[in-house]
Amino acid sequence: MPPSKLPPTIRQRRLGAELRRLREGAQLNVKAAAELHGTTQSRISNIESGGYPVGADRVRTLAYLYGCTDHHYIEGLVAMTGGRVKGWWEDYREVLPAPFLDVAELEHHASSMRIACGLHMPGLLQTPDHARALLRGVVPPYDPPKLEHLLSFRIKRQAVVYAERPTPVSCVIHEAALRMDVGGRAVAKAQLGHLLDMGEREGITIRVLPFGTGAYPSSGSGIVHFQAEVPELDSVHVDTDTFAGYVGAQPQLVMYRAVLDRLEEKALEPEESRGFVQALERHM
Structure with a gap:
């Protein structure tokens, strides 16, 4: 099974849920978030479901767009990235x-x-x-x-x-x-x-x-x-x-x-x- 087709791990799902919580806290719908980030609504939805691997830079960008300024929390999210690393x-x-x-x-x-x-x-x-x-x-x-x-x-x-x-x-x-x-x-x-x-x-x-x-x-x-x-x-x-x-x-x-x-x-x-x-x- 190719890495892109593997089901999301629990940490990937949690990362996506946290990004969704930040977006909703910023009172942005998926369409508005996609426009701010210069991507598609489906990409935002897939990130939030854990189905799309997301890197450190993207997490920091999304956190910035959503107005999050908690550095330690953001770095905690970054630590949960890294694609589909096999344990x-x-x-x-x-x-x-x-x-x-x-x-x-x-x-x-x-x-x-x-x-x-x-x-x-x-x-x-x-x-x-x-x-x-x-x-x-x-x-x-x-x-x-x-x-x-x-x-x-x-x-x-x-x-x-x-x-x-x-x-x-x-x-x-x-x-x-x-x-x-x-x-x-x-x-x-x-x-x-x-x-x-x-x-x-x-x-x-x-x-x-x-x-x-x-x-x-x-x-x-x-x-x-x-x-x-x-x-x-x-x-x-x-x-x-x-x-x-x-x-x-x-x-x-x-x-x-x-x-x-x-x-x-x-x-x-x-x-x-x-x-x-x-x-x-x-x-x-």
Whole structure:
């Protein structure tokens, strides 16, 4: 598939959405924007849908035409350009759904991440045996080739925490996830040991939310906050029984930042959390 025909990535779609927001903020319709920029309406529409690769110069020009003077924000948009650069996750495009690839792309480009998990270990901190057991529990079941693709994909995503300059990751994990006997006693015990090892790595912070904490915000959700160098360009992935997808509008970002702040406040501090996990591992 030629680069021009590849579907837009989540970052290309977000860049287009931000340019559309700037245009609408300037009270310009697509026709007026095209006339100002000396291009066609279809070109503006394709840029805003993420379907047309846009370079740094064009982004700066459009921002100027739309009256944006926030230099850091503009440079944040520029950092999202570069055409259809192929990341390792693109090797899976023919075998895995696009949302899986979106996660890997956002993890790769995030400056840091905040994660909250209620019933599952964060994917970035799972052992291969734990991940395999989870994937085997899906209904309807994956066929063996699909399961192996998903497993290798999940493990490759973990490169961001093993890199020479790892991406900082802060996790709040509910006690329910820690006590879940995924894959049997040996696999579950090894997963807790792995969690303890990962908590010793640079940039990884683990907090436990015990049962005794009681009710907590977004208790039915899994939340991943992908932080960008420019906060306005952050993204949040939310996974519930009724919705799984990405949000990036400012009111939504403010809400989920507040939810994560609240969860971190209610959770045990990192050192106390480590002792909590060690106790569970000893008694498993």
